[in-house]
Amino acid sequence: MxxxxxxxxxxxxxxDLVIVGTGLPESILAAAxxxxxxxxxxxxxxxxYGSHFASLPPDDLSGFLDHPRPSSPDPAAASGGDDLAAASIDLRSLYSDVEISSFAPETLEQHSRKFSLDLSGPRVLFCADKAVDAILKSGAxxxxxxKSIDASLVCDKGGNLVNVPDSRAAIFKDKSLSLxxxxVLMRFFKxxxxxxxxxxxxxxxxxEDLASPFVEFLAKMRLPEKIKSVILYAIAMAxxxxxxxxxxxxxxxxxxxxxxxxxxxSSVGRFANAxxxxxxxxxxxxxxxxxxCRRAAVKGCIYVLRMPVIALHIDKESGEYRGVRLGSGQDIFSHKLVLEPSFTVPSSRGLLPQNSLMENAQVKAKMARGICILTSSLRPDESNFLIVYPPRSLYPEQVTSVRVLQIGGNLAVCPSGMFVLYLSALCDEASQGKKILHRAINALMNLDDSEISESTPASTVQTEEARADPLLLWRALYIQELTAGQxxxxxxxxxxxxxxxFNDALDATVKLFQTIYPHEPFFPETPAEDPEDDGALSVET
Incomplete structure (x- = not known):
């Protein structure tokens, strides 16, 4: 260390509460x-700030994904006195099969601090979702x-990207739909x-229909296959x-x-500039x-970065949590403790109640994530857009959707003239997830599957200078565990x-807050502290 x-x-x-980790759930909890x-x-x-929800430059992101597992400190050295025992705390890796490829290292080095890459992308907010309501209610x-996402697209069975008809006007303007x-689509929306x-x-x-599978209800409504796919995977996000x-x-x-x-x-048109x-x-x-975090600080929360927790203090008689030993050597005591998901407390110590231990926190599934830095936009007239590849749209064995989000320099995540591409897909195994991401990248870059694959050297991409399509400057592929909180x-x-x-993350955070503080409101209604703050969300044009 x-x-x-x-x-x-x-x-x-x-x-009252010590929170370790500044990811979004922990930060919302601190503010509440x-x-x-x-x-x-x-x-x-x-x-x-941000932990697993952070936005980082390429080198910092690579370092976070490959973070070495620190050695466990000696619990005896952290003893808090005759009445307290120490439980060691450790870090586990929640990322695997990390594959970082830099195809233009000099260019990236020149602009490295101008990148802000999302560790858990692709991710956006729906204008009318609960996460936006929490941002407004909390004052964050x-x-x-x-900024708004310019367009949403979905891949059809022919491999073409078509716009998602998200409003009545969009439906009638869509040239890919017959009259x-x-x-049919208008009647269904009505x-x-x-x-x-x-x-x-x-x-x-x-x-009876509400309880039935949505795909069966859509078939009952006699919606064409193309429209069913749009609704299921690009709107309902199956x-x-x-x-x-x-x-x-x-x-x-x-x-x-x-x-x-x-x-x-309901998200379409909620904010005038979106x-x-x-x-x-x-x-x-x-x-x-x-x-x-800033909102929490205004309300009195104390923040300390670069400060690890090395052990927990446990009451020897009751086995209950009492406090923590910091990396600085100071002992801090609190009624409750919340840890970000990388931390584990070995159950072999026998110092905590069984349901409080996080050594074997449930791993629900895996998420294949990818980040690409491009020299130009995949679509000449648009900078920020979402693409969904439904199951089977890339290859016959593809059983999960692939979501792709391109973000440009006008959102200050990369230098002007460059673009960041985020990809994700659920998977059971790393090889399956990597295959899906590679196929999506190849389709987006107009490459054959043989041109950029798992075994293709970086030089192959660098020599594509004559190609009119965007050049790939940097790529990160990795597998993330999807663990549930406890x-x-x-x-x-x-x-x-x-x-x-972010709704699922918010729901989990609200549930945790209400369990810890069952009699406290989650962000009570309070008058605006700034008379000029109209309580609106700032969406730039």
Missing amino acids: AELPPYPPIEPSEF ASAAGKSVLHLDPNPF NQYVEF VEKN LVQQHFSGDGESDRISE DYDQEDKEACKIVISTKEGIERLALYH VGALIYPIYGQGELAQAF VGTVSSTPMPDGSLG
Whole structure:
């Protein structure tokens, strides 16, 4: 472990809540607890905010993915006295099969600090989702600005990228839809709208239909295959092939499907400067965690970066958590402790109740993630857009969707004239996930599968100077574990999930907050502290 800089003692040394890690769930929790009047100490062993939700330059991101596992300290050295025992705390790696390729190292070195790459991309916010509401309600909107995503596209069975018709106007402007298809789609959207706004039972979709798989309901509505694919994978954002009952691990019900459809449509037009349903934070998604941290600091939360926790203090008699030993040697005591998901407490110590241990925190699945830096946009007239490759659209064995997000320099995540591409897909094994990402990259770059594959040397990409398509300057591919959080005297937050948005992460954070503080409101309603703050979200044109 690198030598820590000297730190003055933290005062006070007792808190209601200690949080380790400044990822988005931890930062929201810190802001909510501080707003509820709790004393909070928020620590992070890293020199930056965001943890697994951070936005980092390429070298820092590579270092975070390959972070060495530190040696466990001697618990006896952290003993807090006769009444307390020490439980060692350790870090586990939640990333594997990391593959970093730099095809133009001199160019990247020249601009390295101008990149802000999302560790858990692709990820955006729907204008009408709960995460945006939490940003507004907490006051974090004062510290972050957004731009809208210019377009959403989906790959059809012919391999063509077509626009997602996200509004009535978009449907009628869409030249890829026939008049019959437009009418069918409009009738379906009207049916969904009536379900949520209608007063009578005749306006609502039946309970039997709501409980049925969404794909079956769409078939019942006689929607063409092309429109079904758009609704399932580009609007409802289904992860697995809904038509394949054996391969589909998560079946979307009609109730879930129409709720996602309603969210998408209510997001269009919510903010005047947002051209579509989706927005993205300027400087990267790491700004969201920092915005909540700033809000927490205003409410009295104390922040210390570069400060690891090396051990827990446990009451010898009751076995309950009492406090932590910091890397600086100081002992801090608190009623509750929340750890980001990399931390584990070995259960063999027998010092904590079984349900409080995080050594074997549940690993739900794996997420294949990719980041590419390009010399130009994949679409000449657009900088920021989302692409969805539904299952089977890249190759027959593809059972999960691939989501691709391109972000340009106008969002301050890369130098002007360059673009960042984020890709993700759920997978069971690393080889499966890497294959999906490689196929998507090849399709986007107009390459044959043989041109850039798992075994292709970097020089192959560098010699494509005559190609009119964008050049690939840098690429990172890696597998991320999807772990669930745990709740107890010592709690943990979840890893970034496979969703495109932040609602699932927010739901998990709200549940954790309400478990820790069941009688406290999650961000109570308070008058605006700044009279000039109108409580709106800043979406730049």
